[in-house]
Amino acid sequence: MxxxxxxxxxxxxxxxxxxxxxxxxxxxxxxxxxKDATVYITKTGEKYHKTGCRYLSKSQIKTTKKEAVKNGYGACKVCKP
Ligand SMILES: [Zn+2]
Missing domain, CATH: 1.20.5 (Single alpha-helices involved in coiled-coils or other helix-helix interfaces)
Structure with missing residues (x-):
């Protein structure tokens, strides 16, 4: 031991x-x-995504990675934004 x-x-x-x-x-x-990469968040999700991600619903909202992180969003594990 x-x-x-x-x-x-x-x-x-x-x-x-x-x-x-x-x-x-x-x-x-x-x-x-x-730092200022464009990412997309959704109304209901807690993750931010790259455009075209299959987990991105129709309610995609354009923002920046910096803003998304600041607002408590996490990176999507599928599209790895
Ligand atoms: Zn995604």
């Missing part, structure tokens, strides 16, 4: 700095590139 915990510490110690570095770069990239 103790050995396993030590092993986990070792693994996290090696992987975490690298993982957070990559994540930081991805976040920087996406915020710089898609």
């Amino acid at each position: 103790r050995k396993r915990i030590l092993y986990l510490f070792l693994v996290f110690g090696l992987l975490l700095p690298a993982a957070s570095d990559v994540q930081g770069r991805v976040v920087a990239y996406t915020t710089a590139e898609q």
Whole structure:
């Protein structure tokens, strides 16, 4: 048991700095590139979508990704806006 915990510490110690570095770069990239990307929300949904997504109903409302996030909408897992 103790050995396993030590092993986990070792693994996290090696992987975490690298993982957070990559994540930081991805976040920087996406915020710089898609800050004002056009996305669509619906009257009833809680997600924002790219145009043409099959989960986007007829009540699509044009907005920006920034606004959608600010208003509590999450990214659709299907169209990945
Ligand atoms: Zn979608």
